[in-house]
Amino acid sequence: MSKKKNILDHIKPAKTTVPSSDFFAGLAAKITHEYPKEKPSERSIRRRLFYFAYAAAAILVIGFIVFQDFNVPVRIENSLESNLAQVSNAEIINYIDRHIENYSSEEIIEFASVVLEGEVDLIADENFLPNDIQFTDIEKYISEEEINLYEFYEDELLIF
């Protein structure tokens, strides 16, 4: 008795004609040109500058508060304020630029994380989303916007 054939044995896929290699090379060149990727060193310097800017701003704010709380004599306070007022944004950025290599990434991130803590708490707050948002609203939004859930990490989807 002969073995019954699978239905797929009666369906023959035709060979697809694919474009030439020039097409794929051209496509890659177009994408890399439109979306250039920097080297990590350039990225990390920029990131460190960002953290350092936060840190510098925090130093100014903390310094100001400390001198307020301890009733520093008016003459000294005025002197500090006057000194701080004389420092321009450009000078702060120049200072950061010259001294950024004196600090490790860990030191900068650790210090900046203290400054950023308040903002992170705001996002983590359970009231960050309005209370009247329903699951069906979220599903409708995902469907209408044609959001592809496969593009997200699993961690990012845990809110669902």
Added chain:
Amino acid sequence: MKDQDQKWRNAILHGGPEAERAFRDLSLFYGPKLYSQIFKILKTDSLTKDVLQDVFIKIWLNIEQFKEKSSFYSWIFRIAHNEAISTFNREKRKTAISLDHELIEILPGDSDLEGRNPDQILELLNEATDELPKKQALVFELKYFQGLSYKEIQEITGTSQGALKASFHLAKEKIETFLRFKLNQLT
């Protein structure tokens, strides 16, 4: 993850001209496979090229999100599949997608297939593939539609040939059940 994929990924993550060269090589290697996969769903050259561009943009911009839990090709196969299906659904709402040419040929000898339109059978095949687990769908695509040998699929996925054969066999059985059920419903 196979060595060559790892090298391409690392080079792309590092940025600069080396990343561009690696991305070009990756596109030349995987481009034709992805083109065939997408074309089977969208059936027109222009739509397929548009979707392929979106897929490669996603690979280029999001490669750091690939966590090496599966083969690299499984990851890009899934991106291509999702992009193609969402474009197919969008375009289907506008107008019926016309075939550039027939993508399958029906051979005589199976009563369930007699007198059927190849395009209708292809759509059912796509539906059936969509129901498969991810890995089986990938193996089925590469073996059945793209005609690769088990050795070639092993090189791409890093799975043993024995496991690939088992996976393909299971996929065929499931697709046959699906197709016969749907075809009997239509009669």
